[in-house]
Amino acid sequence: NAGVTQTPKFQVLxxxxxxxxxxxxxxxxxxxxxxxxxxxMGLRLIHYSVGEGTxxxxxxxxxxxxxxxxxxxxSLRLESAAPSQTSVYFCASSYSIGMNTEAFFGQGTRLTVV
Amino acid sequence: xxxxxxxxxxxxxxxxxxxxxxxHNNIATNDYITWYQQFPSQxxxxxxxxxxxxxxxxxxxxxxxxxxxxxxxSLPRVSLSDTAVYYCLVGGSGYALNFxxxxxxLVTP
Numbered sequence: 001n002a003g004v005t006q007t008p009k010f011q012v013l014x015x016x017x018x019x020x021x022x023x024x025x026x027x028x029x030x031x032x033x034x035x036x037x038x039x040x041m042g043l044r045l046i047h048y049s050v051g052e053g054t055x056x057x058x059x060x061x062x063x064x065x066x067x068x069x070x071x072x073x074x075s076l077r078l079e080s081a082a083p084s085q086t087s088v089y090f091c092a093s094s095y096s097i098g099m100n101t102e103a104f105f106g107q108g109t110r111l112t113v114v
Numbered sequence: 115x116x117x118x119x120x121x122x123x124x125x126x127x128x129x130x131x132x133x134x135x136x137x138h139n140n141i142a143t144n145d146y147i148t149w150y151q152q153f154p155s156q157x158x159x160x161x162x163x164x165x166x167x168x169x170x171x172x173x174x175x176x177x178x179x180x181x182x183x184x185x186x187x188s189l190p191r192v193s194l195s196d197t198a199v200y201y202c203l204v205g206g207s208g209y210a211l212n213f214x215x216x217x218x219x220l221v222t223p
Contacts, residue, residue, distance in 0.1 A: 003159075031210075033210055034210065035213070040215065041215065042157070042201070042213045042214050042215040043201075043213040043218055044213075045210055045211070048210045056210075060209060072169075073162025075119060090157045090158075091209070092157065094116070094211075096207065097207070097208060097209070097210060098205070098206060098207035098208055098209060099115070099145070099146065099148065099203050099204065099205025099206060099207075099209050099211060099212065100145070100146035100148060100163065100205065100206055100212075101207070102148075102159065102160040102163070103211055104159075104160075105156075105158050105159065106157055107156060107157060108155070108156070108157055
């Protein structure tokens, strides 16, 4: 069981470039999430999905788009990267949405925008 | 969502018991209390969850008083490998996980 797999693990972008962060889970979970983590800030929710074909905005959605391609995959796209988007990005999944559900996290993508 | 307050940081020596308290005065009837642990350069992982009284597993214990307005995560005999950030989450179904800044625990020899 791989759990939650994120690719790539590291990425350096130039300002204005675009890229897609990939996330896949093999636990048949319905809900998936994208978070960013900055030093001293904890994790902040960017977007999430409660099922295939549905997405919703989180706390910090500006500058990001997401796609729930199927039940397994949830991608995060930066259309025009900015230095403020330098961060560590975590994908997570859970069987259902709720503060009382157990979520499983990927290993993170460390993104630097120069 | 219930607002949670926990210490920003704590220090401990190896072998000591560490207690991290989380305040959540406006907890709702259906809310559960969940703790996650995050090691450096890794994603958070679930460690324990409870609704009331005491819950214990192989990693930690969670103490919840009758009024449920606070909870205490107890880590017995910590080791250097317990150095991590610990997050207290309070809520029920229907909401995406909302992490605060957590408590950064540093264990030293």
